[in-house]
Amino acid sequence: MAATASLSPSRRAWQRFRRNRLxxxxxxxxxxxxxxxxxxxxxxxxxxxxxxxxxxxxxxxVQDLPETVFGGDFDTATDYLDPFIREQITRGDNWAVYAxxxxxxxxxxxFARSPNPSAPTAxxxxxxxxxxxxxxAQLIYGFRVSVLFxxxxxxxxxxxxxxxxxxxxxxxxxxxxxxxxxxxxxxxxPELYLLIIFAAVLSPSVGLxxxxxxxxxxxxxxxxxxxxxxxxxxxxxxxxxxAMGLSHAQIIWRHVLxxxxxxxxxxxPFRMSAAILALTSLDFxxxxxxxxxxSLGELLSQGKNNIDAWWISLSTFAVLVFxxxxxxxxxxxxxDALDPRKQDT
Amino acid sequence: xxxxxxxxxxEVGFNGRAVVHRISFAIAEGEKLALVGESGSGKTVxxxxxxxxxxxxRVGxxxxxxxxxxxALSERELRGVRGDHVAVIxxxxxxxxxxxxxxxxxxxxxLQLKRGLASEAARAAVLELLVATxxxxxxxxxGAYPHQLSGGQRQRVMIAMALASRPRLLIADEPxxxxxxxxxxxxxxxxxxxxxxHGMAVLLITHDLNLVRRFADRVAVMxxxxxxxxxxxxxxxxxxxxxxxxxLLASRPxxxxxxxxxEPDVPPIVQADHLGVGYPVPLPGLRGWFRRGRFEAVRDANxxxxxxxxxxxxGESGSGKSTLALAALGLLPHTGRLQVDDTTWGSARSQAQTRALxxxxxxxxxxxxxxxSPRMTVEQIVGEGLQVHAPELDAANRRERVCAxxxxxxxxxxxxxxxxxxxRYPHECSGGQRQRxxxxxxxxxxxxxxxxxxxxxxxxxxxxQQVLRLLQGLQRQRGLSYLLITHDVxxxxxxxxxxxxxxxxxxxxRGPALDVLAAPTHPYTRELVAAAT
Numbered sequence: 001m002a003a004t005a006s007l008s009p010s011r012r013a014w015q016r017f018r019r020n021r022l023x024x025x026x027x028x029x030x031x032x033x034x035x036x037x038x039x040x041x042x043x044x045x046x047x048x049x050x051x052x053x054x055x056x057x058x059x060x061x062v063q064d065l066p067e068t069v070f071g072g073d074f075d076t077a078t079d080y081l082d083p084f085i086r087e088q089i090t091r092g093d094n095w096a097v098y099a100x101x102x103x104x105x106x107x108x109x110x111f112a113r114s115p116n117p118s119a120p121t122a123x124x125x126x127x128x129x130x131x132x133x134x135x136x137a138q139l140i141y142g143f144r145v146s147v148l149f150x151x152x153x154x155x156x157x158x159x160x161x162x163x164x165x166x167x168x169x170x171x172x173x174x175x176x177x178x179x180x181x182x183x184x185x186x187x188x189x190p191e192l193y194l195l196i197i198f199a200a201v202l203s204p205s206v207g208l209x210x211x212x213x214x215x216x217x218x219x220x221x222x223x224x225x226x227x228x229x230x231x232x233x234x235x236x237x238x239x240x241x242x243a244m245g246l247s248h249a250q251i252i253w254r255h256v257l258x259x260x261x262x263x264x265x266x267x268x269p270f271r272m273s274a275a276i277l278a279l280t281s282l283d284f285x286x287x288x289x290x291x292x293x294x295s296l297g298e299l300l301s302q303g304k305n306n307i308d309a310w311w312i313s314l315s316t317f318a319v320l321v322f323x324x325x326x327x328x329x330x331x332x333x334x335x336d337a338l339d340p341r342k343q344d345t
Numbered sequence: 346x347x348x349x350x351x352x353x354x355x356e357v358g359f360n361g362r363a364v365v366h367r368i369s370f371a372i373a374e375g376e377k378l379a380l381v382g383e384s385g386s387g388k389t390v391x392x393x394x395x396x397x398x399x400x401x402x403r404v405g406x407x408x409x410x411x412x413x414x415x416x417a418l419s420e421r422e423l424r425g426v427r428g429d430h431v432a433v434i435x436x437x438x439x440x441x442x443x444x445x446x447x448x449x450x451x452x453x454x455x456l457q458l459k460r461g462l463a464s465e466a467a468r469a470a471v472l473e474l475l476v477a478t479x480x481x482x483x484x485x486x487x488g489a490y491p492h493q494l495s496g497g498q499r500q501r502v503m504i505a506m507a508l509a510s511r512p513r514l515l516i517a518d519e520p521x522x523x524x525x526x527x528x529x530x531x532x533x534x535x536x537x538x539x540x541x542x543h544g545m546a547v548l549l550i551t552h553d554l555n556l557v558r559r560f561a562d563r564v565a566v567m568x569x570x571x572x573x574x575x576x577x578x579x580x581x582x583x584x585x586x587x588x589x590x591x592x593l594l595a596s597r598p599x600x601x602x603x604x605x606x607x608e609p610d611v612p613p614i615v616q617a618d619h620l621g622v623g624y625p626v627p628l629p630g631l632r633g634w635f636r637r638g639r640f641e642a643v644r645d646a647n648x649x650x651x652x653x654x655x656x657x658x659x660g661e662s663g664s665g666k667s668t669l670a671l672a673a674l675g676l677l678p679h680t681g682r683l684q685v686d687d688t689t690w691g692s693a694r695s696q697a698q699t700r701a702l703x704x705x706x707x708x709x710x711x712x713x714x715x716x717x718s719p720r721m722t723v724e725q726i727v728g729e730g731l732q733v734h735a736p737e738l739d740a741a742n743r744r745e746r747v748c749a750x751x752x753x754x755x756x757x758x759x760x761x762x763x764x765x766x767x768x769r770y771p772h773e774c775s776g777g778q779r780q781r782x783x784x785x786x787x788x789x790x791x792x793x794x795x796x797x798x799x800x801x802x803x804x805x806x807x808x809x810q811q812v813l814r815l816l817q818g819l820q821r822q823r824g825l826s827y828l829l830i831t832h833d834v835x836x837x838x839x840x841x842x843x844x845x846x847x848x849x850x851x852x853x854x855r856g857p858a859l860d861v862l863a864a865p866t867h868p869y870t871r872e873l874v875a876a877a878t
Contacts, residue, residue, distance in 0.1 A: 236716035245703030
């Protein structure tokens with residue numbers, strides 16, 4: 001057997017994953033979208049990226065410049081959508097590089113030609129919402145918030161789930177019993193009510209939401225990890241490791257954990273999509289992120305309130321469905337790739 | 346006379362790769378043919394593909410059952426043949442029976458389907474069948490669920506089910522492999538009796554030559570999908586023609602150990618006094634809410650293992666022999682005293698002391714597939730012991746030691762470096778290679794005692810012989826002591842100096858291995874020895 005034929009189980013799983021074209025392309029597209037959204041300021045921003053004005057170069061994206069710099073009358077922050085300012089910074093030798101979509105998530109276009117909410121126009125490609133904010137910008141930033149939130153929630157939930165599941169499954173006995181009862185009590189707390197109460201008592205913020213959802217998000221995974229640990233800890237290689245004199249931490253880290261991660265990895269995309277949905281629905285109900293934060297749920301709620309402004313609900317819905325579909329395809333492909341009954345053929 | 350089943354040029358392939366290459370054999374009415382081969386030789390696939398019971402297989406050739414070609418039948422016609430003219434008994438009766446129905450219902454289903462009996466008549470026939478298979482209290486057993494029966498009883502139920510349709514041919518796929526040794530003989534006798542009464546033919550698939558000798562009229566030997574030899578059992582066993590058959594017949598374990606009597610002054614390296622191991626078990630009913638019962642897996646065991654010698658522990662499943670092994674490894678809490686080289690388990694005061702003790706006693710388990718972590722490379726698996734017990738070694742030295750250990754167990758030739766092996770994963774190794782890896786992992790920390798928990802029972806006979814040879818050689822070279830747990834009398838005969846016979850947690854007989862096997866005093870030991878010949 002050639003040395004090149006030696007592939008670790010995870011590498012073989014990765015190859016199986018790559019053979020699933022739908023899942024693989026979903027992963028590529030999703031990663032591209034996430035990376036793009038991380039640079040959303042370059043794509044969609046009401047401030048120009050670079051301005052050359054009367055021999056000087058400005059970077060309004062990272063600088064706060066008063067209007068007086070560009071020949072305006074007031075010492076207030078420049079509104080680069082103002083036709084006068086536009087005129088000023090593009091006149092003669094002056095030039096400006098605008099972002100692809102010249103609106104930020106909170107930008108109100110005071111100079112819009114149609115009333116709010118405005119249908120898609122040449123200025124606002126996907127139209128505006130009922131406060132006159134550009135929908136495309138909202139969607140880009142909303143997608144970013146959703147994905148980053150989901151990533152964080154998934155990461156925290158996964159780590160908590162693995163740690164608690166590992167402790168229960170590996171040590172078993174009384175530890176297991178105690179944790180199981182605790183999970184039963186904890187899991188029977190009314191999560192939504194707690195969220196409403198906290199949203200009323202404390203000022204809403206993304207961090208608070210993350211903490212609250214994390215408090216309840218680890219239990220499902222913990223059960224799976226526990227079951228895997230219970231199964232794996234009595235396999236002979238763990239016994240052999242104990243006979244070898246390895247410590248509990250070494251056995252868990254080197255032997256049991258790597259062989260117990262299949263459900264964790266399989267569930268990652270599904271947990272992500274669940275997290276996105278959770279954030280969206282909380283925002284839709286008005287219990288989520290603070291007002292002003294770009295959010296898909298808030299857009300959906302606007303779409304509901306302005307049912308004739310079809311472009312709001314339609315485009316938000318499309319973004320949401322597309323994101324969740326990508327995640328689901330990835331999840332399916334992962335599940336197939338990690339299925340122990342699947343052979344390499 | 347035309348044979349009952351005439352198989353010609355049978356070919357079976359998966360995904361374009363042939364695993365059975367044009368084999369031909371025939372079974373006459375009432376004949377007992379044994380299909381023998383090691384795992385992967387294609388014997389089960391050949392037999393089951395006759396009824397198209399193998400998924401995704403491409404089957405070629407012809408198989409005429411009473412003149413009808415089974416392979417040309419439609420799925421619908423074949424369904425009539427399955428269980429009607431041809432019945433199958435599988436290896437593992439627990440998974441072959443539906444856990445949600447009583448065994449009586451399952452047998453009755455066959456009777457109603459295949460013989461069209463009304464439910465009242467079926468019930469009577471079920472009892473008749475169960476009586477014929479020799480199950481005690483057949484009326485009560487008919488109402489039992491599969492999990493309430495013992496392994497032997499389940500296999501009897503499977504036989505009853507197979508016989509329900511009065512088949513002309515019975516395919517028995519390793520019918521005794523999942524059973525205890527003492528039951529195997531009974532099960533074969535039962536099959537023989539029933540075969541004679543019903544005048545049916547039997548196709549026995551097995552790897553066990555003892556079974557073939559006792560049971561079959563004719564034997565067909567398979568190797569790598571080829572049928573290499575067939576003929577009358579007496580003829581083939583007496584004068585094997587093909588090299589593989591000869592090797593198979595010569596694969597009985599050979600005794601090759603230092604026979605000199607143990608020196609009386611040398612203190613034993615492992616000594617157990619009044620060793621007891623128990624598990625907590627839930628009690629039924631309300632009592633179970635407040636306290637737990639205790640199941641004594643090992644009771645009052647005394648033994649001593651001298652340096653350089655092998656103590657065999659023999660018994661069937663549930664006799665407590667594996668529990669004894671885990672206790673000797675210090676992995677189970679126990680009562681009584683268990684001493685390894687002057688130190689008793691549990692008396693070590695520091696972690697370092699415990700670790701030093703662990704180094705003395707290492708283990709090789711039965712199942713080479715679960716005893717190696719699937720996500721570690723050979724180098725990591727074998728080298729792990731060094732990380733614990735010789736942390737001062739750097740990576741290069743450790744690799745050198747790993748290679749040395751691989752050479753010791755015969756995976757590497759003396760001049761080879763480890764490049765072909767170190768980065769492999771367990772799934773790339775055969776069962777025998779995995780077992781050698783497990784031995785290398787144990788040897789690398791230079792233990793003085795190896796606990797061998799059924800080290801060869803998951804291996805093919807020829808590989809089994811090689812592994813036993815390896816163990817014998819290592820014992821000679823290094824003066825290792827073995828605590829050998831097995832259910833196989835042949836392995837004891839080949840390896841052990843002394844033997845303990847265990848039953849239901851109690852040591853019922855002990856003594857020098859060869860003496861005990863030659864003249865067993867306890868009736869149970871006699872039964873064990875008789876079953877193995």
